[in-house]
Structure formats: structure tokens, C-alpha cells
Amino acid sequence: MARLQDGSGMGGWGRVVGWGGSTRFSGLGRIARRAAAALALLACAGVQAQNNTLHILVGFPPGGGTDAIARTLADRLKDQLGVPVVVDNRAGAGGQIAAQALKAAAPDGNTVFLTHDHTISILPQVMKNPGFDPAKDFVPVVGFATFVxxxxxxxxxxxxxxxxxxxxxxxxxxxxxxxxxxxxxxxxxxxxxxxxxxxxxxxxxxxxxxxxxxxxxxxxxxxxxxxxxxxxxxxxxxxxxxxxxxxLGPTRQATLPDVPTFSELGLAGFDDVPYYGLFAPAGTPRAALDKIADALAKVLAQADVRERLTAMGLTVGFMNQQQLASREQAYSQAWARLIKASGFVAQ
CATH class of the missing domain: 3.40.190.10 (Periplasmic binding protein-like II)
Incomplete structure (x- = not known):
């Protein structure tokens, strides 16, 4: 009966010996190794492609304003970054689910959270256990707009x-x-x-x-x-x-010039406008953050993108990492005062 020999010195699994010791087939080991190497390269390429995809988490379902903003930016970011950019809707609980997903994501620069003020600045103040702490779990990447x-x-x-x-x-x-x-x-x-x-x-x-x-x-x-x-x-x-x-806000909106502000109607205290920005998991390398911020700056410089975002009711304006962090802190402090004055108790 045929038996498989070790084939040492003959390229690995080198030969199959048949009846009477005649060689039925040789070189099987070399072919197998080449095939395995090719499969390994394909697997590595697949992993690399997956790892080089930028995932933009959005805390609200498709069809809303935040989703539309994310998809507008994602379409142009892919060209600037040279990698696929995917909008990942994790809807529910006012962005809490998406924020928890960001906390759990690897800090490798492949996942960011596109959000406005609510999830980052307000939610942690009105919930006893939101499942994340923005100050510890997240790092600002870049801000790109304010709105009312x-x-x-x-x-x-x-x-x-x-x-x-x-x-x-x-x-x-x-x-x-x-x-x-x-x-x-x-x-x-x-x-x-x-x-x-x-x-x-x-x-x-x-x-x-x-x-x-x-x-x-x-x-x-x-x-x-x-x-x-x-x-x-x-x-x-x-x-x-x-x-x-x-x-809300201190002035009327360019897209709604005939609509009065609440301040005009005698309702004060809501003049500090909210923001939109990108956040990443804490520990994400600065080089990765800067790469995304630079790419977004180039996207915002495109006239048609600015026009589209402005038509959505945004005031477009680039904020670097420190500027976004400062705005978030100021907004969070302003809302801490309003929440306390309202008598709201964290749930």
C-alpha cells in the first residue's frame, strides 16, 4: 500500500512511493506550499482592506438630518483618504448605542463617531450610567459645523x-x-x-x-x-x-430668513449654539486623527459640499481638535447650569 514519506531535502512533502518503491508523484509539497502562501496573501489582503475602511458611526437612523450629513461627508472623504468610508447607523437612545460602540472600537483610526452636542455634552449629565465617559473614553478629532x-x-x-x-x-x-x-x-x-x-x-x-x-x-x-x-x-x-x-440661537438663520428666533419672542437662555464633530476612541494615534482632520478640511473646502451642508441648515466652519474640545467643554458647562436650574434629576 502506498505511504506518504517525509520528503526531507526534496522540497517538503516531496514524493509518494507506490508499490515496489516507484515514485508515483513528486513535487506535491512545493505546490501545496505555494497554494497555501497564495491563500495567506489573499487573506492578509482581505484583512488589510477591512482594516483600511473608515467606519463613521451615527447614533440615529437613516433618513434623518445627522445621517444625511454623514453620508455627504463620507462620499468625499473616501476620495481624500483613498479608502472606503462606510456610514454605520447604530440608532437608539439618543446616540447612546453608537457612543457605546465607539468606546468598544479599537483605537486604530478606523472608527469615528459623527455626532452633535446631545450625545457628548448632554446625555452624560442626564443619565446616571450612560455606559461611556466622553472625557475618558473619547478623543475629539475635528469639528465641522454649528447649527440651531x-x-x-x-x-x-x-x-x-x-x-x-x-x-x-x-x-x-x-x-x-x-x-x-x-x-x-x-x-x-x-x-x-x-x-x-x-x-x-x-x-x-x-x-x-x-x-x-x-x-x-x-x-x-x-x-x-x-x-x-x-x-x-x-x-x-x-x-x-x-x-x-x-x-434658537442669537440670530435668524440664512436658510430661514423669515423665521424669528426665540430670543425675538422673549425666550432667552438658548443662545449658545450646538456643534457637529467627529470623535474617536481614546488612545487613537495622533497621526491617525490628523489624517482624518486634514481630509475633512479638504472636503469642507469644496464649494459644493459647503453649499449642500449650508442648505441643510448648518453653519459650516472647521474646528481643529483643540477648538472642538473647547467648544464641547463650554457647551457642556452651559447645559449643566440649565439642567440644574430646571430641576431635572438624572435618570
Missing amino acids: NAFAVSGGTPAKSVAEYVAWVKSQGAGKGTVGVPAPASTPEFLVKVIGQKYALDLQAAPYRGSAPMMADMLGNQIASGVASVPDFIENHKAGKLRVLAV
Whole structure:
């Protein structure tokens, strides 16, 4: 019976000896080794390709303002970085799930979190155990825009101004109303409370899992009003499917020149505008952070990208790592004062 010999000195598994000691086949070992080496190279190439993909975590579902911003940037970042860029939606809990995913990600420069103020600056202050600590678990990469929140009504709501909305709510049943917000314990939810206090209304916030499902209910007239970012509302406002009645911030928005600020209406304390930025896991090498920041700076320099982001309701402006860190700290401190003044207790 044939037996396989060691083949030492003949290229590994070198020969198969048949009946009577005649060589049936030689060189099998050399072929096997070459095949194994080729497979190994293919495997390494696959791992390398996977590792060289930039994943942008987004804490809200597809279809919302943050998702649209992420996809606009991802489309151009891939050209600047020379690698695939994938938007990874981890929706739920006001960005908490995506933030926890960022904490668990390897600090290798292949994962960043595109987010606004809520998840980084506010959520850790209104939850006892959010599952992450921005100061310890994350590092700022780059900021790219500021924006403001807005109050809007659905197409089926007759009000065309805040005053008309207040009168309408009071006519509907003892001043009780429900206002949609993209996430619990968020800037929009606090604004609902302040609006209710300002106008003597019994307004209850209805938290959603992101702005997209809230918008769907507003467009379907399932809920009469909502508070979210201007990028969430702008497209449907321009299409006449809903109406933005007021915006936060110190000045009117270029994309909504006819819409008054809440400050104009006598509601002060919301002048500090939120931000959008990228964050990475703590321990990510500075070279990797700088590479992403440099690529984003080049993307923001493209006129059509700036025009697209501005049309979404953003004020585009590059913030380096230190500038983003400073803005986040200032915004976090401002909201700490507002949260304390509101009497809100961390859940």
C-alpha cells in the first residue's frame, strides 16, 4: 500500500512511493506550499482592506438630518483618504448605542463617531450610567459645523406663528399638547418644557428614536408639533409639508430668513449654539486623527459640499481638535447650569 514519506531535502512533502518503491508523484509539497502562501496573501489582503475602511458611526437612523450629513461627508472623504468610508447607523437612545460602540472600537483610526452636542455634552449629565465617559473614553478629532434647533408644526396644524400655536393649543383642551422630540432628555425636550412654562401650556415631550420617525409622524399629522435641528426640518419646510415657526440661537438663520428666533419672542437662555464633530476612541494615534482632520478640511473646502451642508441648515466652519474640545467643554458647562436650574434629576 502506498505511504506518504517525509520528503526531507526534496522540497517538503516531496514524493509518494507506490508499490515496489516507484515514485508515483513528486513535487506535491512545493505546490501545496505555494497554494497555501497564495491563500495567506489573499487573506492578509482581505484583512488589510477591512482594516483600511473608515467606519463613521451615527447614533440615529437613516433618513434623518445627522445621517444625511454623514453620508455627504463620507462620499468625499473616501476620495481624500483613498479608502472606503462606510456610514454605520447604530440608532437608539439618543446616540447612546453608537457612543457605546465607539468606546468598544479599537483605537486604530478606523472608527469615528459623527455626532452633535446631545450625545457628548448632554446625555452624560442626564443619565446616571450612560455606559461611556466622553472625557475618558473619547478623543475629539475635528469639528465641522454649528447649527440651531427649531420648533415646527405639522401641515395639518393651522398655526403659522408661535402665538397662533399657543392660541390653538389652548383651544384644543385646557392648554394641553404633545410635542415630538428626537430623543429623551435632550435639548429639544428641555425646550418643550421651557416653551410650556413661557406660554402657560401643559406641553408633554414625546421622545422618538431619532428625528426620522418623528418626522414621519409629523408628515402624517400623527403629532402636531416637534422640536429638532434645522437640518432635520429644512427640506420639508421648504416643500411646504411642515412649518418652522421659531429657531434658537442669537440670530435668524440664512436658510430661514423669515423665521424669528426665540430670543425675538422673549425666550432667552438658548443662545449658545450646538456643534457637529467627529470623535474617536481614546488612545487613537495622533497621526491617525490628523489624517482624518486634514481630509475633512479638504472636503469642507469644496464649494459644493459647503453649499449642500449650508442648505441643510448648518453653519459650516472647521474646528481643529483643540477648538472642538473647547467648544464641547463650554457647551457642556452651559447645559449643566440649565439642567440644574430646571430641576431635572438624572435618570
